Amino acid sequence: MPKAAHKVVVIGHRNPDTDSICSAIAYAELKNKTSDLVCEPRRAGKMNQETEFVLKKFGVKPPRMCTDVNPKIRDVDYREMPGIPGSTSLRKAWEIMRDKQIDTLPVTSPDNELEGVITVKDIATANMDVFDTGILAKSQTTYRNILETLGGTMVVGREDDVCTTGHIRIGTATPEMLENTVEKGDIVILTNRYESQLCAIEKEASLLIICNGSKVGRTIQRIAEEMGVAIMSAPVDTYAAGKLISQCAPISYYMTRSDIMKFTLVTPVADVTRVMAKVRHRYFPILDEDGKYCGMVSRRNIINLQKRRIILVDHNEATQAVEGFDQAEILEIIDHHRIGSLETSGPVYFRNQPVGCTATIITQMYDENGMEIPPQIAGLLLAAILSDTLVFRSPTCTPLDEALAKRLAKIAGVDIDEFASEMFEAGEKLDGKTAEEVFLQDFKVFMCGDIRFGVAQGSYMTRKNLLAAEALLQPYLEEARNKQNVEDIYMLLTDVPKEESVVISDGRYASEVLSDGFETQPAEDGSFTLPGVVSRKKQFIPALMTAYQEL
Template sequence: MNNEIYVIGHVNPDTDSICSAIAYARLKQKITGGEYKAKRAGQINSETKFVLERFGVKTPSYLSDVRTQVRDIEIRRTKGVNQGISLKIAWAYMKENNVVTLPIVDNKNHLEGLITVGDIAKSYMDVYDNRILTKAQTPCINIVETLEGELVVGNEEDVFAEGKVLIAAANPDLMENYIEQGDIVILGNRYESQLCAIEMNASCIVVCDGANVSKTITKLAQNNNCKIIKTPYDTFTATRLINQSIPIRYFMTDQELLYFTNDDFIEDIRGIMAKKRHRDFPILTKDGYYCGMISRRNLLGAKRKQMILVDHNEKSQAVDGLEDAEILEIIDHHRLGSLETMNPVFFRNQPLGCTATIIYQMYLENGIEVEPPIAGLLCSAILSDTLVYRSPTCTEIDRASAEALANIAGIEVEQYAKEMFAAGSNLTSKSPEEIFYQDFKKFIAGDVTFGVGQINSMTQDELEAIKEKLVPYMQKAYHDHGVAMLFFMLTNIMDSSTELLYQGNGARELLLNAFSLGKDTDEVYLSGVVSRKKQIIPALMQTLVQDNN
């Protein structure tokens, strides 16, 4: 089962979302010793990529959906068996491990088939063919093992490919009439019967009751290429057991096998399992390797993924399937959103400019040293979210934290910030879709859902080039999301201003009312506005609430 706890930011992650997830996962590991893994809910942008490379930190792996998967349940590690083993060995393994289905795998652990208790029962109860052993190409070693015997003459690797199984109960004169070439003859210690079988070109004689085999018979068998197997069982028992030496490949199911993978979602496979009469289902890795078995009962013990959310607390901004996960903690600096939890959680929300500032405080509160690479990530997140202290969301706590972290990371704030923003604002070569989703979030106000994206740049020329790409793309994005309205902020870091693009019925009117603009305004320029969280979203929310009252 998967015992990891995922620390993850919002979809379309920004630098704060990624860096805070990495830093908080590291903090939780140091405090608890648990398995905390930072994840990302979307593609990282150019700015974040620069930051991670600058401080030599690996990009968190992508997590697209946190619904419960097969990997989150207890998989029974039933060992796969070779298709050549006997029915007897398969039955013994089933009893020993209390299972009713055996997976059959090749030498590379790829699934080849399945055999069940029912298959073995049918092989014993429904088969009346005395040539079944040779039809099944039964190896000599299987018969020796099944009869717990000794191979006196012959090669155990040989395979019986023709003939039937019979008991030499008659006198030699009568036996000559029904023993054929290639037959396997079960008999006792009668010299005449053994001699007759060998002379009639039987492929094997099975001598019961542990009787000794004379040197003459042994020599004759060698000369006539006839195997001799000596078993301690009596004739009745040996006859009853010998069919259990058949290799399981003869009875296994190897066509249209129903299996699942570790990555399959429980809600997707539950219905499939209910429609099938199978007791057990094999589980494969995404690379096709067998790893275990599950039954319907295992689904009852499915463990929900455990999550810690950073830099968001709204369902519309969260990774898909969050309603099926168990949220343990939320660390955020945004307004309280629409997210609901099944149980009480640790929730830390502070009116600061950046989640990374809160994470840094928690390092200090727990007496945990901030390593230079982590300090670099946290400082970068603060500089990014506060636009190097220019954003109205920035507090003195943010500034002091960034300066302390910069000292640990060994960076000079102003110079480093220019490099970071330059890397992040090199957007003219990107597609409009890549630009649009670099930092996009959805919000809900009453019955109205709207989306707001943002791009920061150091130069107005770059913003103008981006605008030419985004204006025609906005209509497509609007229809793709099915929201009431769509907005996009083109923010100039250097002169602290934003141009707002808009799409949707009532979007223009909402902006005019929210920011007290003239009725003839077409292009919306907002001087001194750079923060989506503190300047744009509250104004839009308040206006929507007033309009609905």
């Protein structure tokens, strides 16, 4: 049966900043109110301290982490068919396969543990092995299976008993010949002939199957009970009983127990496709998060896969997007950065405006849809604008950013200067943080031709905290460059009150690019001080791009 459709994921870039997360939350809220989509905000990385402070300040639950939107088995419309117990007869298993039009059945325990699989090939092989007259004893077949397969009734004995000894005999011969063939513990298929029935009992057969629905005399029943011989009555003739008897064996005897090809709900579809291309099976069992069986998946299910649906906010660069974005269906992109390298498989709603913050665009969209902005959401949107524009000091800031921020502050009930001071102070604390944690608070990767470079940024209200961050990060840059697999790496330490940035870097071209891009020379410690440079997007990246192009 079809699965419930996944929620549309509204998500920002990797190593998310305050704008990325707050815009995702606010836009998901807007889409849920103005469209038929069910949207959920997610984050593509760990939140920084500034964002944590903002969400706590306004009582908003942090979005769940989502680092990969590659389609998984849980996204596939797999078959939620129940497993069958290992005691099921071959005949019953074949009937289920026939009715459900499937050639593989999962065999499960009472608590839904996967014990094995049985295929139509296994059943065909079992049915061809007609000369193994001891199969019912070997497979520990229950009397219940025999009754169900032959459509019989129990005359003497218990349905829950199990065949443990003997061979299958067809007792249509004379009693004299029967006496020479039947051995103790055998299962004997008979007609209504009294002498043959009595002979089989005297030979201590374990079970008599009386065919053609014949009645069993009271004397025979009494003697059988005394001798511990079970008796069944079946409506079929001896020919049909002989054909069907081997199909009473439980599937546990024939099923595949080890090396079962199976997947979990979180197995990537790409991995499943590769496996399916190498084997001839058509159906594969699926296990849930607890390792329990939950369904079967086939090639047809994979072909009909519905891709994950996502909305990207605050970025449109492939290097910054969540893993697997190219395997998802991108519905919308809302951004305020340069148009980057991200490609889509079809047309999407793409809104890109030259403003200081994605939150500014989303605030406009609330207004355009005639939606009132709740105080909590207003607080988040305000925080994003203040963070991205450095409290209106950034050259990316526009009159629209400032005007909307002031309005949002009234809705949220906060003073802009006081709130901004608290927010930045929370974000620049280094207590107990590693160099990697500080570096990745706001890190992005960019491409210029074949050169891949990364830029991190941190904003500081005091010079003391800025210098402490520089001392912590400088020794880490080489390691960061190797981990992020970039040619050059830069850390932009922005002094908000002084409206300047200190840049530390590592890499083959980094120092040369900074010198050429900003027409300045490094200090003795190799750092660059860039007066008036506070915006990564509008001031720093364009200068780097120009310098790289001239290399």
